Amino acid sequence: MEEFKKYLKQLNISFLENEPLAKYTTWKVGGAADLFLEVKLADQIQDLIKKLNDLNIPYYILGSGSNVLISDQGFRGVIIKNSISGIEIYNEEQIDSQPKEDVKDVRLSQINKQEYYSFEDLDYDESQEPKVKVAIYSGTLLSLAINNLISNKVTGLQWFAGIPGTIGGAVFNNIHGGSHFFSEYLTGVDIIDEFGDIKYLSHDEMGFGYDHSKLQSDHKFILKAYFQLYKGDAKRAQETAIAWARAKKKKQPYNSAGCSFKNIDKQQMSDLNIPSNSWGYIIDNILKLKGTKKGQAMISNSHAAFIETFPGAVAEDVMALLELIHQKASETINITPKTEIFFVGFPNDRIKKFQ
Numbered sequence: 001m002e003e004f005k006k007y008l009k010q011l012n013i014s015f016l017e018n019e020p021l022a023k024y025t026t027w028k029v030g031g032a033a034d035l036f037l038e039v040k041l042a043d044q045i046q047d048l049i050k051k052l053n054d055l056n057i058p059y060y061i062l063g064s065g066s067n068v069l070i071s072d073q074g075f076r077g078v079i080i081k082n083s084i085s086g087i088e089i090y091n092e093e094q095i096d097s098q099p100k101e102d103v104k105d106v107r108l109s110q111i112n113k114q115e116y117y118s119f120e121d122l123d124y125d126e127s128q129e130p131k132v133k134v135a136i137y138s139g140t141l142l143s144l145a146i147n148n149l150i151s152n153k154v155t156g157l158q159w160f161a162g163i164p165g166t167i168g169g170a171v172f173n174n175i176h177g178g179s180h181f182f183s184e185y186l187t188g189v190d191i192i193d194e195f196g197d198i199k200y201l202s203h204d205e206m207g208f209g210y211d212h213s214k215l216q217s218d219h220k221f222i223l224k225a226y227f228q229l230y231k232g233d234a235k236r237a238q239e240t241a242i243a244w245a246r247a248k249k250k251k252q253p254y255n256s257a258g259c260s261f262k263n264i265d266k267q268q269m270s271d272l273n274i275p276s277n278s279w280g281y282i283i284d285n286i287l288k289l290k291g292t293k294k295g296q297a298m299i300s301n302s303h304a305a306f307i308e309t310f311p312g313a314v315a316e317d318v319m320a321l322l323e324l325i326h327q328k329a330s331e332t333i334n335i336t337p338k339t340e341i342f343f344v345g346f347p348n349d350r351i352k353k354f355q
Contacts, residue, residue: 001034004078007051013037013044021070021079024062026164027257027307029315030070031345033079040083042137042223049221050196052078060344061221063166064141067173067257069322071345072315082168084139084223087148091132122240123179126155129230133187138168138222146241155232156185162245163258168222172215173340174208178244183208185227191220198223211262211340253300253308260307260322261337272333279325279337280305287328294320319346326353 008015019036022028039045052059058077062068132154136145142165146157159177160170169175170182171189188202207214215222252258261279269277274286283304284290290304295317300306307321322339329337339354 001057004051004055004057005035008037011044011047013039013048019079021062021065021074024079024081025065025068025070025257026255027065027069027309027313027315027318028255029072029309029313029318031072031074031315033075033077035078036081037078038081038083040085040139042084045080045082045084045221045223046192046196046198048080049192049194053194061168063139063169064164066164066169067340068342068344069257069315069318069346071343073345075345082139082166082221084137085141085144086137087140087145088135089132089149089152089154090134122244123159124236124240126230126232129155129232132229132231134227134229135224136167136227137224138166138171140167141165142167142170149229150234150238150241153231153234154229155234155237156227156229158237158241159244161241162248162252167225171206171222171225172213173211174213176211181208181210183213185229187226187228189222189226190224191215192223193220251303251306253302253306255309255313256300256306257341259305259340261305261325262340264335264337268335272335278305282329282333283325287325287332289325289328292321292324294318294324297321299325319350322354 005015015035015037017035018032020032021030021036039048060075060077060079062079062081134149134154142160142163145167146161149155149157159180160175160182161177163170163175163177165175171186174181174183176182183203183206186203186206188200189206190198190200192198259279263277263279264282266277274281280303283299289299291301292299296310296313297317297320298308298310299321300308307318309318322341326337329335336353341354343351343354
């Protein structure tokens with residue numbers, strides 16, 4: 001680590017030692033990193049990744065921290081906050097191909113639109129609109145990208161309004177908004193490999209699935225994402241984005257990390273003979289855990305798929321609730337829930353049951 005710190009000083013890159021990480025996450029919990037630094041330039045991240053791999057130093061890329069649980073013991077290595085941002089609209093570029101649909105049977109089936117938010121009344125088809133290519137750097141906030149694009153009369157990402165996070169995180173997780181998945185609009189990405197080289201991966205090389213891309217296993221840094229979007233109805237897109245974000249805000253607690261678990265599939269829903277594949281429904285109506293507290297964390301009374309934290313919470317409070325839900329689900333319905341959460345600083349034998 002000392003050699004890496006000397007390297008950072010030579011490049012005039014500032015860093016913090018033993019930096020508490022809680023403030024960089026939406027759950028507001030977690031211990032300290034040995035080293036923390038923020039990167040805003042693409043050429044800097046290339047050099048840093050190569051050096052870290054040369055020195056065999058563990059590192060983790062952090063976006064907005066909106067679906068991350070960091071251990072109370074922190075992270076033994078380097079945390080890099082990705083703030084590389086920018087949007088490029090290629091108005092004259094011809095689009096040759098349509099991104100493929102990668103996810104088929106995990107769409108949210110919701111029955112109580114008052115208790116749980118529903119997307120059905122907002123959805124519409126834009127596939128016949130003129131297409132446009134867009135490139136967005138990975139550290140760009142998703143909310144900023146959506147607003148910027150709509151103001152430039154580019155539509156398509158309005159379905160993901162109200163989701164805290166960055167473009168890189170959205171690609172990495174293949175996030176879903178209503179009935180849409182991010183992969184529907186992605187044509188490819190630029191990644192940085194362990195040697196610091198930039199390489200292009202096409203849509204077909206990304207291994208997209210429900211809340212999944214192959215980058216979750218090979219850990220390449222996403223530098224820039226390329227999209228096929230639309231010159232659609234900007235006014236309708238803006239109204240849709242506002243309405244969807246407002247609907248989510250009513251149900252999603254502030255200090256949370258989004259839905260904790262991936263929806264069950266339609267076959268599991270049928271086998272259980274239940275009207276929804278949402279974990280919010282299952283945790284509330286079957287497991288009867290809504291409102292359960294551990295320390296200063298709670299399974300939200302607003303929406304049981306969310307775990308929210310209060311002042312004084314620690315990561316172990318959140319983990320205790322995740323483990324309780326996992327245990328009860330295994331015992332009650334013989335399903336082991338898989339998280340939409342990524343764990344940082346926890347031993348593998350503690351988290352493998354969630355993955």
